[in-house]
Amino acid sequence: MSENELVGRLVAAGWKGSRDVALGPGDDAAVLRGGLVASTDMTVEGVHFRFDWVSAREVGFRAAAAALSDMAAMGARPVALLVSMALPGDPAVGVELQRGVRQAGDRVGVAVVGGDASRSPGPVVLDVAVLGRAAQVVLRSGAAPGHDLWVSGVLGGAAAAVAAWSAGARPPPAARERFVAPPNRVPLGRALAGEGLARSMIDLSDGLLADAHRIAAASGARVVVREEAVPVDPAVFDAKVPGASASGQASDGHLNLALTGGEDYELMFTSATGAADRVRALARELSVPVTRVGTVEPGAGVFLESGGERREVTGKIGHDHFATP
Amino acid sequence: MSENELVGRLVAAGWKGSRDVALGPGDDAAVLRGGLVASTDMTVEGVHFRFDWVSAREVGFRAAAAALSDMAAMGARPVALLVSMALPGDPAVGVELQRGVRQAGDRVGVAVVGGDASRSPGPVVLDVAVLGRAAQVVLRSGAAPGHDLWVSGVLGGAAAAVAAWSAGARPPPAARERFVAPPNRVPLGRALAGEGLARSMIDLSDGLLADAHRIAAASGARVVVREEAVPVDPAVFDAKVPGASASGQASDGHLNLALTGGEDYELMFTSATGAADRVRALARELSVPVTRVGTVEPGAGVFLESGGERREVTGKIGHDHFATP
Numbered sequence: 001m002s003e004n005e006l007v008g009r010l011v012a013a014g015w016k017g018s019r020d021v022a023l024g025p026g027d028d029a030a031v032l033r034g035g036l037v038a039s040t041d042m043t044v045e046g047v048h049f050r051f052d053w054v055s056a057r058e059v060g061f062r063a064a065a066a067a068l069s070d071m072a073a074m075g076a077r078p079v080a081l082l083v084s085m086a087l088p089g090d091p092a093v094g095v096e097l098q099r100g101v102r103q104a105g106d107r108v109g110v111a112v113v114g115g116d117a118s119r120s121p122g123p124v125v126l127d128v129a130v131l132g133r134a135a136q137v138v139l140r141s142g143a144a145p146g147h148d149l150w151v152s153g154v155l156g157g158a159a160a161a162v163a164a165w166s167a168g169a170r171p172p173p174a175a176r177e178r179f180v181a182p183p184n185r186v187p188l189g190r191a192l193a194g195e196g197l198a199r200s201m202i203d204l205s206d207g208l209l210a211d212a213h214r215i216a217a218a219s220g221a222r223v224v225v226r227e228e229a230v231p232v233d234p235a236v237f238d239a240k241v242p243g244a245s246a247s248g249q250a251s252d253g254h255l256n257l258a259l260t261g262g263e264d265y266e267l268m269f270t271s272a273t274g275a276a277d278r279v280r281a282l283a284r285e286l287s288v289p290v291t292r293v294g295t296v297e298p299g300a301g302v303f304l305e306s307g308g309e310r311r312e313v314t315g316k317i318g319h320d321h322f323a324t325p
Numbered sequence: 326m327s328e329n330e331l332v333g334r335l336v337a338a339g340w341k342g343s344r345d346v347a348l349g350p351g352d353d354a355a356v357l358r359g360g361l362v363a364s365t366d367m368t369v370e371g372v373h374f375r376f377d378w379v380s381a382r383e384v385g386f387r388a389a390a391a392a393l394s395d396m397a398a399m400g401a402r403p404v405a406l407l408v409s410m411a412l413p414g415d416p417a418v419g420v421e422l423q424r425g426v427r428q429a430g431d432r433v434g435v436a437v438v439g440g441d442a443s444r445s446p447g448p449v450v451l452d453v454a455v456l457g458r459a460a461q462v463v464l465r466s467g468a469a470p471g472h473d474l475w476v477s478g479v480l481g482g483a484a485a486a487v488a489a490w491s492a493g494a495r496p497p498p499a500a501r502e503r504f505v506a507p508p509n510r511v512p513l514g515r516a517l518a519g520e521g522l523a524r525s526m527i528d529l530s531d532g533l534l535a536d537a538h539r540i541a542a543a544s545g546a547r548v549v550v551r552e553e554a555v556p557v558d559p560a561v562f563d564a565k566v567p568g569a570s571a572s573g574q575a576s577d578g579h580l581n582l583a584l585t586g587g588e589d590y591e592l593m594f595t596s597a598t599g600a601a602d603r604v605r606a607l608a609r610e611l612s613v614p615v616t617r618v619g620t621v622e623p624g625a626g627v628f629l630e631s632g633g634e635r636r637e638v639t640g641k642i643g644h645d646h647f648a649t650p
Binding site: 001003006007009010011013014015016017018020021024025029030032034036038039040041042043044046047048079080081082083084085086088091092094095098099101102105109110111112113114115116117118119120121122123125127129131133 | 326328331332334335336338339340341342343345346349350354355357359361363364365366367368369371372373404405406407408409410411413416417419420423424426427430434435436437438439440441442443444445446447448450452454456458
């Protein structure tokens with residue numbers, strides 16, 4: 001069973017509609033009537049991180065930043081965090097995890113209002129639920145033919161760090177930093193939502209192409225990504241990656257990290273024709289780089305365009321924590 | 326480090342006040358401004374349950390019922406669940422967990438609006454966050470001298486099941502049922518809060534005496550429990566428990582399960598002098614047994630009264646998932 005398949009079965013088993021809920025499962029977060037936005041994100045030692053890669057405080061920071069990224073993708077303002085942890089050894093590790101969570105919360109002005117802690121015979125597990133508020137949320141389903149496709153920041157850095165660690169190497173400092181400290185895109189997400197500029201939005205947790213598939217499927221449209229436009233993280237070029245050529249030179253390996261590497265936690269969104277200048281102006285105001293990487297067309301699926309040629313990319317790409325053996 | 330100590334350190338590390346939050350950590354749930362109530366509850370295989378005791382669906386039901394119990398203790402109406410799970414083996418186990426969660430949600434009319442699932446090299450971990458609404462919440466801190474102390478239902482059944490399993494025996498069916506299907510006290514909690522009858526309230530997750538300490542400490546008052554009044558679950562008498570005498574006869578062992586056994590998920594609350602008849606009438610209306618088990622006095626700590634004699638009981642009692650080796 002793939003992660004997508006499992007999630008589909010979990011949604012079917014758990015959801016049945018509710019008069020208290022404005023938006024049920026399937027987007028970056030759920031929305032209650034009244035505008036409360038809620039999401040949760042679980043991190044497992046040995047799957048999402050290893051303690052010989054990162055410290056407990058970095059794990060907490062990263063987990064909370066990932067959870068907060070879902071609020072950014074909805075255009076919501078985070079208001080509170082709930083943190084649960086399973087701890088195999090010294091409970092003091094839990095305090096360090098919590099300190100990391102708090103640091104990520106401090107970036108956006110939210111605190112930990114509750115949680116749970118349990119002893120465990122297994123790996124450290126950290127689950128961060130985040131609550132937010134939004135007058136108007138932006139969904140994955142709002143992409144329409146004619147829209148421009150954008151991403152914030154640069155891509156592939158976090159995946160480059162994981163690739164280096166997995167190969168037994170030390171990742172370049174900039175790539176490591178991208179892994180342990182995902183960016184805070186809450187101001188950008190809120191501004192794009194508030195000004196009505198983002199018509200559909202998602203955070204890049206599973207890789208640009210996998211997340212483009214989610215936009216395409218939710219919107220009933222085709223997403224076309226221009227390969228040459230994808231902003232590859234400079235940190236990628238310094239990392240030893242499979243299929244990568246000499247340092248400083250973009251290669252299939254480098255590009256692949258930017259297209260399919262998970263956990264960049266940048267935003268991907270679409271905007272209406274003619275809104276490009278306003279998108280750029282808003283991003284400049286917030287000092288966040290944004291790049292137009294493609295377009296939305298009638299149809300279905302995700303296509304990658306390079307040198308005037310197009311090929312369809314399947315949904316079986318990107319980060320799948322269940323597919324990994 | 327004890328569980329209480331760890332929780333204190335986690336709260337200190339994670340909390341700092343927030344203009345969005347009406348009630349921070351320390352009670353059964355947090356409360357956002359506007360009346361949204363939020364809590365989370367983590368269940369770990371090998372700590373809270375074993376799969377040779379219970380099925381995945383029962384685990385899900387129990388985890389969600391435990392989380393919903395926090396809403397009951399606040400006097401809140403649950404509106405949504407978020408479910409995260411770490412799954413070591415067949416992901417289909419996750420679907421069964423979710424079905425159990427959904428069944429518990431159905432009892433109170435809430436659905437699963439979101440969640441997360443991850444592969445894990447360790448035990449099954451299930452984290453259930455619950456969101457609710459309340460016009461007026463009931464806190465642990467509202468107990469005052471002169472109050473009556475009440476509990477709902479009967480106590481010790483879930484602990485009797487665990488004691489039997491831990492001794493390699495099969496628990497009596499009624500005790501097993503108490504473990505796998507905690508009662509739904511949401512209607513009682515909401516009614517007690519709505520009519521202003523419960524002045525302080527908590528759910529019994531760690532045992533009557535341990536949770537009485539929480540009421541006493543939060544309220545700055547002394548809680549006195551009359552041993553003879555404690556409603557021992559009849560299922561306890563059928564279970565083989567350490568220190569228990571012949572079946573059908575209350576003993577120290579039986580009483581101990583009712584006083585210190587965790588996870589009954591009944592409500593404990595205090596009411597003002599003279600409100601006893603109204604409490605009983607309301608409980609009768611909802612067909613929930615309630616028992617007056619003690620009183621609140623000036624002072625501090627928890628005292629157990631038996632045969633006209635009193636002894637103080639320390640805070641180091643009840644269920645501590647971190648103290649267990």
